[in-house]
Amino acid sequence: MTMRCSRVSAAVVMLxxxxxxxxxxxxAVVLEGARLIDGTGRPARDNAALVIEGDKITAVGTAGKLPxxxxxxxxxxxxxTIMPGLIxxxxxxxxxxxxxxxxxxxxxxxxxxxxxxxxxxxxxxxxTLGLNRxxxxxxxxxxxxxxxPGASIFTAGRGIGAPGGVPPQPVAPDxxxxxxxxxxxxxxxxxxxxxxxxxxxxxxxxxxxxxxxMPPEVYHAVIDESHKHGxxxxxxxxxxxxxxxxxxxxxxxxxxxxxxxxxxxxxIHALKAHGVFYxxxxxxxESFFLLAEQPEVMKDEFFTHxxxxxxxxxxxxxxxxxxxxxxxxxxxxxxxxxxxQKNLKALLDAGVHVAFGTDSGALPERIPGWxxxxxxxxxxxxxxxxxxxxxxxxxxSAALLKATDRGTLEVGKRADFLVLAADPTADxxxxxxxxxxWHGGREIAPRVPAHAP
Ligand SMILES: [Zn+2]
Numbered sequence: 001m002t003m004r005c006s007r008v009s010a011a012v013v014m015l016x017x018x019x020x021x022x023x024x025x026x027x028a029v030v031l032e033g034a035r036l037i038d039g040t041g042r043p044a045r046d047n048a049a050l051v052i053e054g055d056k057i058t059a060v061g062t063a064g065k066l067p068x069x070x071x072x073x074x075x076x077x078x079x080x081t082i083m084p085g086l087i088x089x090x091x092x093x094x095x096x097x098x099x100x101x102x103x104x105x106x107x108x109x110x111x112x113x114x115x116x117x118x119x120x121x122x123x124x125x126x127x128t129l130g131l132n133r134x135x136x137x138x139x140x141x142x143x144x145x146x147x148x149p150g151a152s153i154f155t156a157g158r159g160i161g162a163p164g165g166v167p168p169q170p171v172a173p174d175x176x177x178x179x180x181x182x183x184x185x186x187x188x189x190x191x192x193x194x195x196x197x198x199x200x201x202x203x204x205x206x207x208x209x210x211x212x213x214m215p216p217e218v219y220h221a222v223i224d225e226s227h228k229h230g231x232x233x234x235x236x237x238x239x240x241x242x243x244x245x246x247x248x249x250x251x252x253x254x255x256x257x258x259x260x261x262x263x264x265x266x267x268i269h270a271l272k273a274h275g276v277f278y279x280x281x282x283x284x285x286e287s288f289f290l291l292a293e294q295p296e297v298m299k300d301e302f303f304t305h306x307x308x309x310x311x312x313x314x315x316x317x318x319x320x321x322x323x324x325x326x327x328x329x330x331x332x333x334x335x336x337x338x339x340x341q342k343n344l345k346a347l348l349d350a351g352v353h354v355a356f357g358t359d360s361g362a363l364p365e366r367i368p369g370w371x372x373x374x375x376x377x378x379x380x381x382x383x384x385x386x387x388x389x390x391x392x393x394x395x396x397s398a399a400l401l402k403a404t405d406r407g408t409l410e411v412g413k414r415a416d417f418l419v420l421a422a423d424p425t426a427d428x429x430x431x432x433x434x435x436x437x438w439h440g441g442r443e444i445a446p447r448v449p450a451h452a453p
Contacts, residue, residue: 026054026441027069027071027072027073028051028052028053028058028068028069028071028072028073029051029052029053029072029073029074029075029441030049030050030051030052030066030068030069030072030073030074030075031049031050031052031075031077031082031419032048032049032063032064032074032075032076032077032078033047033048033049033063033076033077033078033079033080034047034048034050034077034078034079034080034081034082034419035047035048035080035081035082035423036048036050036060036081036082036083036409037081037082037083037084037387037390037409037424037425038060038084038408038409038410039083039084039390039391039394039395039407039408039409040391040395040408040410041387041388041391041395044081044423044425045062047062047063047064048060048061048062048063048082049061049062049063049064049065049066050082050409050415050417051066051068051069051072052415052438052441053069053441054441055414055415055440055441055442056412056413056414056415056441057409057410057411057412057413057414057415058411058412059411060409060410060411077419077435079421080419080420080421080435081419081420081422081423081424081425081430082409082417082418082419082420083390083394083409083417083418083420083424083431084124084390084394084395084406084407084408084409084416084417084418085122085123085124085125085394085406085416085417085418085437085438085439086122086123086124086125086356086372086376086393086394086418086431087123087124087125087126087127087356087393087394087397087398087401087403087406087407088118088123088125088126088127088356088357088358088360088372088393088397089127089129089234089253089255089277089279089355089356089357089397089400089401090127090129090234090255090256090279090281090357090358090359091118091123091126091127091128091129091357091358091359091360091361091362091368092128092129092130092131092359092360092361092362093106093110093111093114093115093126093128093132093136093361093368094106094107094110094111094114094132094133094361095131095169095171095361095362095363096361096363096364097110098308098310098311099310099311099314099364100364101169101170101363101364102170103170103171103172104172106131106132106133106135106171106172106175108135108139111128111135111136111139112139112148112149112150114150114361114368115139115149115150115151115153116149116150116151117306117368117369117447118150118151118368118369118372119149119150119151119437119439119444120369120437120444120445120446120447121306121368121369121370121372121373121434121446121447121448122369122372122373122418122431122434122437122446123151123368123369123372124151124152124406124416124417124437124439125151125152125154125397125398125401125403125406125416126151126152126153126154127154127155127156127198127199127357127397127401128153128154128155128156128361129155129156129159129199129201129234129255129357130156130157130158130159130167130176130201130203130236131158131159131167131169131171131175131176131362132155132156132157132158132159132175133158133172133174133175134157134158134174134195136153136155136157137155137157137195137196139153140153140154140155151439152406152416152439152440154198154199154401154403155197155198155199156192156197156198156199156200156201156234157192157195157197157201158174158175158176158177158188158192159176159177159200159201159202159203160176160177160178160179160185160188160189160200160201160202160203160214160218160222161176161177161178161202161203161214162178162203162211162212162213162214162218163178163179163180163212164178164211164212165178165203165205165206165207165211165212165213165214166203166204166205166206166207166211166213166214166236167203167236168207168211169362169363177191179218180218181218182217182218182220182221183221185218185219185221185222185225186221186222186224186225188222189221189222189225189226189229189231190225190229192231193226193229193231197231198401199231199232199233199234199252199253199401200222200226200231200232200233200234201233201234201235201236201255202214202219202222202223202233202234202235202236203235203236204219204235204236204237204242204246205236205237205238205239205242206238208329208332213242216245216249219235219246219249219251220249223246223249223250223251224250227250232252232253233250233251233252233253234251234252234253234254234255234279235251235253235254235255236255236256237254237255237256237258238256238258238259238260238336239258239259239260239261240258240260240261240262240263240264240267243258243263243267244266244267244270247267247270247271247274247276248270250274251276252274252276252277253276253277253278253279253355253400254271254276254277254278254279255279255281255357256279256280256281256284256359257278257280257281257282257284257336257339257340257343257344258339258340258343259285259336259337259339259340259343260336260339261339262339262342262343262346263343263346263347268346268347268350268352271347271352271353272350272351272352275353276352276353277353277354277355277396277399277400278344278347278352278353278354278355279354279355279356279357279400280340280343280344280354280356280357280379280382281357281358281359281375282337282340282341282344282375282378282379282382283358283359283366283371283374283375283378284358284359284362284366285333285334285336285337285340286333286337286378287359287363287365287366288324288327288329288330288333288365289324289330289333289334290365291315291320291365292315292320292321292323292324292325293324295315295316297374298312298315298316301448302370302373302432302448303367303370305447305448306367306368306369306370306447307367307370311364314364315365340382341378341381341382341383342382344379344382344383344384345382345383345384348384348388348392353396353399353400354388354392354396355392355396355397355399355400356372356375356376356379356389356392356393356394356396356397357375357397358371358372358374358375360372369447372393373429373431373432375393376389376390376393376424376428376431377428377429379392379428380428385425386424386425386426386427386428387425389428390424390425390428390431394407394408395407395408414440414441415438415439415440415441416438416439416440417438418431418434418436418437418438419434419435419436419437419438420433420434420435420450421433421434421435421450421452422450422452432448432450433450433452434446434448434449434450435449435450435452
């Protein structure tokens with residue numbers, strides 16, 4: 001088995017070298033005339049010029065002043081806005097098939113089609129934060145060798161849940177570890193370290209009191225063993241007290257909002273002292289009622305092209321609305337959503353590192369691609385400026401990943417960016433006005449192109 005895998009990988013690597021060689025031989029591209037949002041938080045720059053050679057940005061300047069490399073292809077983007085590609089630091093793939101979560105949904109085809117969908121929606125990098133089968137590592141390797149399409153995959157592999165507890169999704173046994181003891185938890189981390197996961201994921205929650213939480217000795221062991229292997233840990237969290245306990249135990253990323261209580265000075269101080277990243281995933285709680293209560297969000301094709309016809313039909317059915325109306329958790333989710341919005345604003349104002357994620361792909365209601373644009377809108381509704389939301393979704397997530405090659409549009413970074421028909425700093429919903437998506441210097445047609453002049 002090992003031998004066969006390594007031979008396949010070798011073939012993929014050789015193919016990748018061939019593709020990479022071709023990419024570098026391609027002429028330079030210069031995009032001239034757009035407003036440029038570079039992802040650093042600096043004000044947008046007008047009439048910019050961006051030079052791309054191979055998969056990298058090699059110069060940034062002013063159109064008309066920045067010299068064009070000899071033989072460069074010139075793309076006129078006057079009237080457009082360019083911003084970095086979105087980076088979801090919390091998503092999932094291969095968990096939903098048809099209209100439901102299914103334990104047999106995680107196939108190579110499902111993962112490939114999910115990452116292609118993300119890319120076509122302008123999400124150029126995606127973290128599949130747990131519940132992955134090991135084939136994700138093979139797909140990640142193929143991509144890194146230049147031999148597979150779609151959003152760049154970063155992954156937490158299977159992740160570590162609690163026996164009989166969270167995560168509650170139906171998945172195959174080879175998609176999550178549920179260690180009962182600290183020793184088994186350490187073994188799970190060692191197994192994932194062997195696969196070079198980009199992050200380790202753990203779940204600490206009781207699903208509104210329905211489940212037993214992971215005991216402290218288990219999450220302490222996960223964090224300690226991960227750090228021994230140079231890996232950082234992202235935790236699913238809900239409660240303020242758990243967030244404090246995790247940060248005290250050394251967790252590196254809170255992968256959801258604190259949603260039971262307002263964040264306090266003690267947590268803010270600890271998050272800043274430890275340099276912990278916070279991924280708000282505001283749409284998570286909203287997703288339990290949004291589509292049933294605001295069906296108008298499903299009207300435009302930016303939404304409808306992100307879901308299958310059967311899923312759309314289910315969301316638009318009376319049975320779906322009735323099910324949501326009868327769900328006793330919905331009032332709790334609404335309260336949690338309101339707390340999450342307030343906490344995001346408080347933490348950003350306090351200077352905590354905010355990154356970006358959606359939990360898209362975890363449930364049928366969390367829509368890959370569409371969900372990321374919706375999340376940006378929710379962050380702005382929570383009180384962030386559009387620029388704050390964009391920085392979290394680009395530079396913020398890249399910093400979380402320590403992916404120093406992406407996240408901003410500066411010399412030496414990957415050419416991962418979006419060309420938009422309108423300026424998202426004027427209205428965050430303009431991130432949906434996609435003219436083109438550029439990923440590693442390759443131009444990709446958006447799934448739903450902007451109806452632009
Ligand atoms: Zn998740």
